[in-house]
Amino acid sequence: MPFWDLQSRLGINVDGWMTTQCNEQPHNKAARCHVFQKEWIECAHGIGWTRAKKECQLEFEDFLECMHRTKLQKRLEAIRLQREKLIKEGKYTPPPCHSEKLEDSV
Numbered sequence: 001m002p003f004w005d006l007q008s009r010l011g012i013n014v015d016g017w018m019t020t021q022c023n024e025q026p027h028n029k030a031a032r033c034h035v036f037q038k039e040w041i042e043c044a045h046g047i048g049w050t051r052a053k054k055e056c057q058l059e060f061e062d063f064l065e066c067m068h069r070t071k072l073q074k075r076l077e078a079i080r081l082q083r084e085k086l087i088k089e090g091k092y093t094p095p096p097c098h099s100e101k102l103e104d105s106v
Contacts, residue, residue, distance in 0.1 A: 033066035
């Protein structure tokens with residue numbers, strides 16, 4: 001035990017930064033990525049970091065995707081660019097509710 005236990009005195013947990021999904025959640029509901037983190041931890045438990053990087057790669061990628069949503073962002077960007085391309089070519093006209101200027105129709 002350290003001489004000054006600052007973490008408990010300040011009410012913070014610096015050591016638990018990677019397992020934030022396992023912390024107590026409001027209304028006792030599981031966190032968004034809790035299932036993916038649990039699968040990754042169960043896969044990597046007891047086999048060591050070197051083997052876990054190879055054998056648990058899919059679970060780790062699923063966990064990171066859930067946390068950061070990088071694939072989702074790339075997909076939404078591709079959809080937005082395709083929409084803009086079709087609008088420029090005149091093959092698609094967005095509905096009035098999606099236009100930037102709103103008109104008073106009421």
